[in-house]
Amino acid sequence: MSNDAPPSDRPARTLADLARLAGVSAGTVSRALTNSSLVNPETRQRIQALAAAHDFRVNQMARRLRTQKTGVIGVVVPLGHERRQHLSDPFFMTILGHLADALTENGYDVMLSRIIPDAEDWLERIVDSGMLDGVLLIGQSDQFEAIERVARRYRPLVAWGSCQPGQVHCTVGTENMTGGRLAAEHLIARGVRRIAFLGELRAPELRERFEGVRAATEAAGLPEPLQLDTHLASEMMEQEIAAHLVRHLARIDGIAAGSDMIAMTTLRVLADQGMTVPGDVPVVGYDDLPLGLQTVPRLTTVRQDIARGARAMVERLFARIAGQDAPSLVMPPELVVRDSA
Amino acid sequence: MSNDAPPSDRPARTLADLARLAGVSAGTVSRALTNSSLVNPETRQRIQALAAAHDFRVNQMARRLRTQKTGVIGVVVPLGHERRQHLSDPFFMTILGHLADALTENGYDVMLSRIIPDAEDWLERIVDSGMLDGVLLIGQSDQFEAIERVARRYRPLVAWGSCQPGQVHCTVGTENMTGGRLAAEHLIARGVRRIAFLGELRAPELRERFEGVRAATEAAGLPEPLQLDTHLASEMMEQEIAAHLVRHLARIDGIAAGSDMIAMTTLRVLADQGMTVPGDVPVVGYDDLPLGLQTVPRLTTVRQDIARGARAMVERLFARIAGQDAPSLVMPPELVVRDSA
DNA sequence: TCTCGCATTGCAATCGATTGCAACAAGCCT
DNA sequence: AGGCTTGTTGCAATCGATTGCAATGCGAGA
Known part of the structure; x- marks a missing residue:
């Protein structure tokens, strides 16, 4: 339980060192340490004990070069x-x-x-x-x-x-498109008529989510959703979203966020602007990060497992x-x- | 801009392969690829071009074994x-x-x-x-x-x-102890008399933070803070904190959390129980994670840079x-x- | 007693790149 | 013309572990 290893006289850094100490060849030591059945069980024990006593650990670089596997x-x-x-x-x-x-x-x-x-x-x-x-x-x-x-x-x-x-x-x-559709359908069912989608469309995933939102509004005969770019670097996101909302909040009545992080920031900004969620503006996220459970109010979101x-x-x-x-x-x-x- | 590399006849996986192709020795190729001044500039150019044409990349395992540096x-x-x-x-x-x-x-x-x-x-x-x-x-x-x-x-x-x-x-x-003290002093200055510290004390950092809280209450002549264990696995944290608060909320009037995560969860639980923050119970976190900016209300916390x-x-x-x-x-x-x- | 098989072990090549040292050529000086 | 520097290049050892093959010793069976 406390210090146990006998003081190692010489470091024993390589298989060859250990082999010398044990009076066998490097090959045998190698086999002993990998529990190969090709070595005598007693020898194996002895070598393993010696290795432990000297804090020996094989050089992974060499092992990996030789075996062509890196782990x-x-x-x-x-x-x-x-x-x-x-x-x-x-x-x-x-x-x-x-x-x-x-x-x-x-x-x-x-x-x-x-x-x-x-x-x-x-x-x-x-x-x-x-x-x-x-x-x-x-x-x-x-x-x-x-x-x-x-x-x-x-x-x-x-x-x-x-x-x-x-x-x-x-x-x-x-299925990002389905996910976007689910989010939008939920908003629409709650009476939303003009949805804002927060998130930029350069990554395929977000683009598909937006397409899903659009498909849902189209199917419901509602106007095209409003797509607003949002950078993902958190430093800038809050100001950016705040600016978006100041400009467009009058024209929208529900928000589908491209991700939970965007949604969380949006909640934050809305609280600052004195809007209540979901009373004034419902917000749906995307991802279902654990963090969504910690927000006030708790985030409605599209779950990715x-x-x-x-x-x-x-x-x-x-x-x-x-x-x-x-x-x-x-x-x-x-x-x-x-x-x- | 589009596909550029001439179709590589043979893969050229090793320095030796490339050396054969270039009609030089492996050592020269090695030196050429590391921009060594020991090779003729023209030769270097030629070899580098050849390497690029064949998508050659040195085997890091071998390089690292030899140089004894892994990067x-x-x-x-x-x-x-x-x-x-x-x-x-x-x-x-x-x-x-x-x-x-x-x-x-x-x-x-x-x-x-x-x-x-x-x-x-x-x-x-x-x-x-x-x-x-x-x-x-x-x-x-x-x-x-x-x-x-x-x-x-x-x-x-x-x-x-x-x-x-x-x-x-x-x-x-x-300085975790100072940090704990700062948090407690702030609570005390706001009129808090009985502080609960949320967090367990097995890690030295949290223990010191608690000591800081205790030092502050002692200096102010207030009763000992109430220390409540909190696991760090988020799955359990919320229930645990909820249970703590149900039992002890009557006896405390301010919360110093061992970390921002604990503080965030506490905000969440308090909201569920109909308490307002900071009105009913002020809460101070520890860490100053970016997430603390996203909570409602925004987290007062002890900043670690x-x-x-x-x-x-x-x-x-x-x-x-x-x-x-x-x-x-x-x-x-x-x-x-x-x-x- | 001789041969064969089995269980162990040692030997040496190998993985692929790096690098000290030697070799070689060309050019310069005296 | 001979010796010497300078600039390039090749050779071969090295990093440390793995593994196919050969070699050894032993006991058993004929």
């Missing part, structure tokens, strides 16, 4: 259209948490990259670095083509995002690493009605 | 006393975002580990893996001893957390990697008065 998965956040967006964005962090959990449970390490794709070959550099057994992309940003190009030749790659017909790369995500999505991404990635094929997954979104609409 | 920093979240706490905890994610930004700007990759320290040598395994040039710990959890033990022999290690006198490992953090702290951690780590010594940094906390108290 590392890259988790990459491409910030193409929104350079100022921070890695600490709650959606990224939520899905990253789930991915990291799933990967570490399976014995993989996680290498995190926040990438601003200014070089054309940003993704090539990652997948060809020789450091990774596979790559998970959190979001497609505006890099659809780059992802397609790499996916054509690099199998162990799975992205969170939207799935276009005929697309090469494997994605996990929700992020935990399930993360598990699915990891499963598909492992299948692809194993050489099998894995299709994309499009999950149905689900409206979660709480207090904001 | 990877481990960012580790030890979850000792709170196994159910999720990696997506906003504090972790906020600081992780800043760390990742600072590290990638300096050309390092980030390896993320969420560790449940059930094995005694969890940290040894990480630092001795041969995969990392240095390690950053986000929080000390209840693993103070394990960290000290490793820090005695492993230099490039910096932790976020509290700094005890005489401690070996390098930390960056705030997380961005500065992250930069300081990275600076100190680099200094230690370079063999210099770097002292711990204890930053002064700052009360940020907004609307919740």
